[in-house]
Amino acid sequence: MVRYILRRVMYMLVTLFIIATLSFFLMKMLPGSPLNAEDKLSEQQQAIVLEKYGLNDPVPVQYVKYIGGLLQGDLGISFAFSNTPVTDILMDRIGPSAQLGAQALVVGTILGVLLGLIAAISHNGFLDYTSTVIAVLGTSIPNFVFAGLLQFVFAAQLEWFPVALWGDFKHTILPTIALMIFPMATAARFVRTEMVEVLGSNFITTARAKGVSEPGIVFKHGLRNALIPLVTVIGPMAVSLMTGSMVIEQIFAIPGIGEQFVNSVMVNDYPTIMGTTLLFAALFITIILIIDLLYGLIDPRIRISGGDS
Amino acid sequence: MKLKNWALLLALGLLLTVLAACGGDTEESKPAEEGEQVLNFVNGDTIPTMDPSLATDQYAFQFLGSTMEGLYRLDENAQPVEGIATDHEVSDDATTWTFHLREGATWSNGDPVTAHDFVYAWQRAVDPDTGSEYGPYMMEDVIKNAKEVNTGEVEVEELGVRAEGDYTLVVELEQPVPYFESLTTFGTFLPLNQEFVEEQGDDFATSTDTLLFNGPFTLENWTSTANEWDLVKNEDYWDAETVQLDRINHVVVKDATTQVRLYEEGSVDRAGLSSDLVDQYSTHDDYNVTPEATVFYLKMNQTSNEALANDNIRKAISRAFDKEGIVNQILNNGSIVANGLVPKDFVTLPETNEDFRDVNGDLVTYDIEAAQEYWENGLEELGTDTVEIELLGDDSETAKLMSEFLANQLSTNLPGLSVKIKQVPFEQRLDLDTDMDYDLQVSGWGPDYLDPNTFLNLFVTDGGNNKMGYSNSEYDALIDEAGKELAADNVARYENFLEAEKILFEDAAIAPIYQRAQAQLISPKVEGVIRNPFGADYEYKWASVNSAE
Numbered sequence: 001m002v003r004y005i006l007r008r009v010m011y012m013l014v015t016l017f018i019i020a021t022l023s024f025f026l027m028k029m030l031p032g033s034p035l036n037a038e039d040k041l042s043e044q045q046q047a048i049v050l051e052k053y054g055l056n057d058p059v060p061v062q063y064v065k066y067i068g069g070l071l072q073g074d075l076g077i078s079f080a081f082s083n084t085p086v087t088d089i090l091m092d093r094i095g096p097s098a099q100l101g102a103q104a105l106v107v108g109t110i111l112g113v114l115l116g117l118i119a120a121i122s123h124n125g126f127l128d129y130t131s132t133v134i135a136v137l138g139t140s141i142p143n144f145v146f147a148g149l150l151q152f153v154f155a156a157q158l159e160w161f162p163v164a165l166w167g168d169f170k171h172t173i174l175p176t177i178a179l180m181i182f183p184m185a186t187a188a189r190f191v192r193t194e195m196v197e198v199l200g201s202n203f204i205t206t207a208r209a210k211g212v213s214e215p216g217i218v219f220k221h222g223l224r225n226a227l228i229p230l231v232t233v234i235g236p237m238a239v240s241l242m243t244g245s246m247v248i249e250q251i252f253a254i255p256g257i258g259e260q261f262v263n264s265v266m267v268n269d270y271p272t273i274m275g276t277t278l279l280f281a282a283l284f285i286t287i288i289l290i291i292d293l294l295y296g297l298i299d300p301r302i303r304i305s306g307g308d309s
Numbered sequence: 310m311k312l313k314n315w316a317l318l319l320a321l322g323l324l325l326t327v328l329a330a331c332g333g334d335t336e337e338s339k340p341a342e343e344g345e346q347v348l349n350f351v352n353g354d355t356i357p358t359m360d361p362s363l364a365t366d367q368y369a370f371q372f373l374g375s376t377m378e379g380l381y382r383l384d385e386n387a388q389p390v391e392g393i394a395t396d397h398e399v400s401d402d403a404t405t406w407t408f409h410l411r412e413g414a415t416w417s418n419g420d421p422v423t424a425h426d427f428v429y430a431w432q433r434a435v436d437p438d439t440g441s442e443y444g445p446y447m448m449e450d451v452i453k454n455a456k457e458v459n460t461g462e463v464e465v466e467e468l469g470v471r472a473e474g475d476y477t478l479v480v481e482l483e484q485p486v487p488y489f490e491s492l493t494t495f496g497t498f499l500p501l502n503q504e505f506v507e508e509q510g511d512d513f514a515t516s517t518d519t520l521l522f523n524g525p526f527t528l529e530n531w532t533s534t535a536n537e538w539d540l541v542k543n544e545d546y547w548d549a550e551t552v553q554l555d556r557i558n559h560v561v562v563k564d565a566t567t568q569v570r571l572y573e574e575g576s577v578d579r580a581g582l583s584s585d586l587v588d589q590y591s592t593h594d595d596y597n598v599t600p601e602a603t604v605f606y607l608k609m610n611q612t613s614n615e616a617l618a619n620d621n622i623r624k625a626i627s628r629a630f631d632k633e634g635i636v637n638q639i640l641n642n643g644s645i646v647a648n649g650l651v652p653k654d655f656v657t658l659p660e661t662n663e664d665f666r667d668v669n670g671d672l673v674t675y676d677i678e679a680a681q682e683y684w685e686n687g688l689e690e691l692g693t694d695t696v697e698i699e700l701l702g703d704d705s706e707t708a709k710l711m712s713e714f715l716a717n718q719l720s721t722n723l724p725g726l727s728v729k730i731k732q733v734p735f736e737q738r739l740d741l742d743t744d745m746d747y748d749l750q751v752s753g754w755g756p757d758y759l760d761p762n763t764f765l766n767l768f769v770t771d772g773g774n775n776k777m778g779y780s781n782s783e784y785d786a787l788i789d790e791a792g793k794e795l796a797a798d799n800v801a802r803y804e805n806f807l808e809a810e811k812i813l814f815e816d817a818a819i820a821p822i823y824q825r826a827q828a829q830l831i832s833p834k835v836e837g838v839i840r841n842p843f844g845a846d847y848e849y850k851w852a853s854v855n856s857a858e
Contacts, residue, residue, distance in 0.1 A: 032736025036365035037442040039739055040757075042773045045445045048459060052440035081533040082358035083515050092534040148566065156570045163570040165560055166536065253562040253571075255536035268736060 008292075012285045019281045020274070024066060027273055028059050034079040034268040053079070066274070075278075076271035080264065086275035089260065094279070096166055097249070097256035100175050101242030108180030109234060112187025116226075117218065119188065120195030131188060138185025144247040147178035151251065164253040175252045179245060183237055187230055194226035227298050235291040239284045345555045346854040348835060349577045351562040355534060360514035361499040362434045362441040367846055373496040374845025375540050377524040380408055380427070380478070380493035383848065385839045387759060389490045393422055393500065393523070393547075394478070403485035403797045404453075408478040408493075414547040416502050417522040424472035426500035432458070432465040433506075434497055443497045447757065451492065453481040485796030488760035495758065495844045525552045525850040536561045540849065553837075553853040569830065578832040584641040584707065587828050595833065598643030600826045602655040602842045603755040604764070606647070607715070607820040612778035614748045616696040620817060621687030626749070627673045627820035628680035630718040636823050639710050643826035648674050650810055651761045652824045655842055659799040665761060669807050672814035673821065677722050684723045695725045701747040704732040711751060715822075742776050750777075751822070756843045761806040762791065763843075768818055779818040784809050 032038065034055070035046055050056050054065065069076060075086035112135075119131040151174060155163040161174050198204065199222055207217055244258025257276065264272035356368045361377070364370055380397075381389035394408040414422040434444030435458045448455035453469025469481030482489065492498060502521050509519045516532040525546050531538035540557040543549065562568050565583035569590070572580035582590055590596055609626065611618040632646040645653065648671035656665050688694055700719075702712035709732055716728035728749075733741065741747050754774075756763040766772060769788050770780040791805040813819065836855045839848035 030736070031734070031740045035442055037446060038736075039742070039774065040446050041442060044460065045442070045449075048437050048445070049440050049442055052437060077511075080357050081355075081515075082360055082363040083511050083513070084533040089534050092532070151567070151570060156573060159574075163574050163576065164562060164564075164567045165571070165576070250564045251567055253536075253560070253564065253567055255534075255561065259563075266734065266736070 005289075005293075008289050012282075012289065015285055016278065016281055020067065020070060020278055021063070023274060023277045024063055025059070027270060028062075030265070030268055032268050034270060036080075036267070070278075075275040078264075078269055078272045080267050080269040080272065086271045089272060090257065090275055090279055093244075093255060093257040093260050096254050097244030097258055098242045100172060100179055100248075100254065100256070101238070101244070103172060103176040104179035105183055105234070105238050105241050107176065108183035109187050109230075111180070112184040113191050113223070113230070115184070115188035116191025116195060117223065119192040120199060120222075121218065123196055123199075128192075131192070135185040135188040135192075138181045139189070141181070143178050143181060143245065144251060146181055147175070147248055147251045150174045150178055164251070166252075166254050171252075175248050175254060178248055178251075179241060183234070183241065186233060186237065190230045190233065191223075191226050194229060195222050198222045198225045224298065228295065231291055231294055231298065235287045236284070239280065239287050243280050243283065346553055347555055348557045348852075348854060350557055350559050350579050351568050351571065351577050351581075352559045353561070353563060353581070355536065355561055356531065356538070357533060358514060359520055359528065359531070359533075361430065361496050361501065362439050362444055363514075364496050365442050370496040371845045371847060372528055372540070373499060374494075374841075375524060375526045375847075375849055376520075376522045376528045376543075377496075377499045378414070378546075379495070379499045380410075381490060382850065383491070383494050383839075383841050383844065385848075385851070387491075387842050389494055392494070394493070397490075403487075404482045406480045406482065406489060408480070410476040410478060411547060412476055414523060415545050416505070417527060417543065417545060418502075418505065419545075420502055420504075420521075421475070422500060422502075422523050423475040424478040425475070426502055427478050427498075428470050428472050429503040429506075430499060430501035431470050432468050433501065435459045435468060436465050437461055441497075447492065447495065447497045450483050451486050451489070453483050455483070484793055487796060487799050487802060488758050488762070491759035491843075525549075526554075526557070548850075552850060554849060557849060572830050572832075578835050580830045582642065582828040582830065584639070584828075587641045587643075590830060591828075593830060595830045597829050597831045598826050599829065599840050600643070600645065600652075600654055600824065601755070602652045603753055603825045604647050604650060604652050605751060605753040605822045605825065606650070607822060608742075608747075608750040608752050608777045609817070609819065610745055610748055610750070610777045612745055614698055616687070616691060616693075616698065617748060618778075619687045619691055621683045621690060622696070623817035623820075625680045625682075625684035625687055625723055626719060627814075627817045628676045628683070629722040630715055630820075630822075631675050632822055633675070634718070635711060635714060639707065639714055640823065640825075642828040644823045645826065646675075647821035647824045648672055649821060650764050650813060650819070651806070652756075652764075655756065656759060656761055658803050665803070665806070669810055672811060673817070680722060681724075684726075688725065693725075695727070697727050697729065698748040699729045699731050701731045701733070701738060701741060701750040703735050703738055703751070708732070708751065715751070745776050745778070753825070759843060761803070761810075762788070765806055765809050765813075766792075768813060777818070779816070781812060781816055781818075784812045784816075787812070 033046070033050065035041065035049060038046065047056065054062065066076070078084050078086050078089055081089060115131040115134065119128040122128050151163060154174060155161045162171050165171060204217060204221060207221055244256040246258045246262045249256040249259045260272070261276040264276060352368060354368055356372050357366060358364055358369055359373060361373055364373060378392045380392055380394035382392040384390045393410050393414050395411050397406055397408040399406050410424055416422060431448070431452065433439050434441050435448050435455045437459055445455065445459040449459065454463055454467045457463045458465050458468050471479050473479055486492070500523070505521050506513050512519045514520055517529055520528065522528065522543055525543055526540040527543045529539045529541050537560045539559065542552050542555050546552065562571060565581055565586060568577070568580035569582065569586055571577045607626070609617045609623050616622045636644045636646055649666060649669055651665050653666040654664060657663060658665060658668060700712055700716050702708045712730045712732060716730050720726050720728050742750060754764060754767060766788055767774040768779055769775065769785045787805040787809040791802040795801045795805060834855045835852070837852040839851065840846065841848055
């Protein structure tokens with residue numbers, strides 16, 4: 001097991017390095033320059049500023065310098081936020097995004113699993129159709145529509161929650177709901193499909209015949225089998241949720257990282273683009289590793305190859 | 310088995326808790342105490358820097374203007390009034406300006422504000438090691454040797470600014486600059502306390518703790534990535550008794566609908582309205598339209614397209630689209646039709662005090678008949694009956710609508726013209742502009758100082774922003790003369806500017822579209838806020854809270 005994890009971590013570092021390299025060169029192909037007053041400066045004036053930031057060097061030289069800094073944990077200084085290290089920007093902004101994402105993921109998944117279970121148990125019944133409709137709406141309505149609606153009804157009209165801004169827990173409720181709709185709907189669909197299939201299989205009939213109680217059948221035998229495909233999709237979803245949603249962050253005026261990423265691309269803030277990309281990538285491959293490990297826990301039949309556990 | 314299930318849940322739960330714990334709550338602004346004058350405003354984005362030399366964006370200049378003071382400050386009529394300087398003398402050749410500074414103005418660490426602070430700040434702005442964009446842009450051709458310092462030909466000490474004692478600042482100009490007084494109100498020309506800046510090093514101006522203030526307010530709770538911050542009255546400001554506001558709280562809200570809902574909720578005292586919200590709020594009691602000095606126009610590239618090199622074709626295009634339709638249907642935010650280049654309510658003529666725009670009047674208006682006549686003549690000269698051109702625009706929602714509207718109008722009103730739309734991100738549009746790789750382009754310009762020159766020198770032959778192959782030696786001569794021989798004679802300069810603007814439209818070099826305005830909801834309790842035509846958008850020094858509300 002330990003050897004397996006170590007080997008995976010090594011692969012992860014290689015993956016990260018490849019991602020860093022690819023994004024670096026892709027980024028250099030973006031149009032424009034990181035100068036803010038590009039339209040006002042003469043070519044000579046632009047060249048002087050670019051020289052100061054080392055942007056006149058050939059791209060391969062810049063690449064070597066960047067990777068050198070990266071190996072020492074230095075993500076560089078942002079162009080858009082003068083003199084602010086990229087790590088500061090990431091640290092300042094990941095918090096709210098991660099909190100909202102985590103809340104949305106936990107609440108959404110739990111509700112989604114429940115919805116899926118209810119639907120599967122009352123297969124083709126009224127509750128099944130209701131929960132299917134909720135799931136379809138949840139996957140098809142874009143979350144910014146939902147966010148705007150929530151804000152209008154529960155904040156502007158009913159005044160139950162603050163309209164926007166980042167403060168205490170009650171500020172997080174509406175954005176969490178807006179964000180959790182998608183994971184909820186996804187979880188509900190997966191759990192329902194799997195549960196319907198599992199509950200119709202022979203071993204369940206056998207269990208029933210042996211007199212296992214209904215909750216025992218649903219939770220112990222059914223749900224456990226239905227969780228495998230869910231875990232597969234939840235991983236990437238967790239990353240995208242926790243790295244922030246630009247629209248939700250804009251609508252609720254949340255100082256998150258999702259919006260920062262889009263902004264940095266718009267203004268060619270190279271160090272920040274690289275920093276956010278690497279952060280997202282690192283989170284993503286870490287989550288994938290965790291999921292691979294979880295498979296073994298949920299379903300002992302899935303053995304980790306080469307492992308000695 | 311059960312144990313493993315729980316272990317799994319526990320592991321997931323722990324992971325999520327750790328991630329959630331990363332999100333610390335931000336401090337909320339304190340509520341107003343009894344009798345305190347407090348306003349709550351939204352800001353469209355974070356303040357990326359508070360370093361006057363590195364500042365390039367509207368928010369940086371806004372908060373630099375509120376927390377610092379240069380030689381002069383703009384009043385409600387956009388006239389420079391006393392700041393750190395009390396008065397000045399100009400030499401006979403108009404190239405040496407001697408400013409007398411007030412004694413008693415202090416930095417927030419107690420140090421006096423002296424002439425040396427200006428010398429240091431201005432030298433720093435053009436020092437190539439600073440990496441400033443606005444420094445060279447604002448100072449070249451203005452302050453003596455600015456260009457030579459920036460290119461590294463001479464030492465920074467050679468810059469044409471020196472202190473004679475602590476309270477006399479002598480500035481040598483490259484040539485007479487009649488608007489220099491208004492330039493000194495701009496962020497790039499603010500003073501800096503050398504000892505403090507050097508002590509902070511790379512951390513300078515990245516947070517409240519690494520800043521010094523000498524203006525009406527101090528900036529509190531700020532870091533360069535902060536989403537909330539406050540302007541707090543600076544009790545050490547030399548004119549503190551004039552300042553009535555105790556605090557202005559700011560929070561970043563980018564979404565216009567959210568701004569309005571926060572306004573309705575009573576959390577903020579001012580909200581911007583996007584065009585889709587204007588219909589709903591234009592009858593609201595607090596609805597306000599503030600005109601800006603920014604003008605948008607079509608650039609017509611004479612080098613890329615044979616048809617656009619033809620005067621008649623350009624004249625036809627300039628007159629063939631309905632500007633009223635654009636400002637009323639697409640922008641719908643109080644923007645007004647532009648029929649010239651220099652915006653309305655920007656500068657007035659010396660002596661007569663008439664608005665520049667009123668004096669020169671409408672130089673090119675929407676006129677289908679005239680447009681079609683020019684069009685036919687143009688086609689005849691070209692010996693063709695069809696013309697294809699490409700229209701380049703930004704890819705924001707409003708810009709897309711505008712491109713479609715323009716393309717539709719032009720191809721409907723000018724028979725034989727087909728317009729292909731090309732929408733690209735802003736950065737890419739600038740690249741295409743630099744490479745002159747476009748036919749028609751929707752472009753805009755806001756002023757950098759209070760003088761028609763900021764608009765009119767854009768289109769001199771080979772000017773940095775011309776990039777469309779326009780060249781008229783008469784035009785060049787007028788602008789050149791205004792900057793040199795006539796520099797000391799403001800009346801004659803303005804004659805030149807009026808004449809130059811007429812030539813620009815006789816040549817149909819560009820086709821003006823609109824002058825931007827901003828629709829807002831502003832609480833009646835906000836009083837005395839001045840809207841500046843350039844530099845910091847708002848002036849709060851003379852603002853107050855109307856307690857009757």
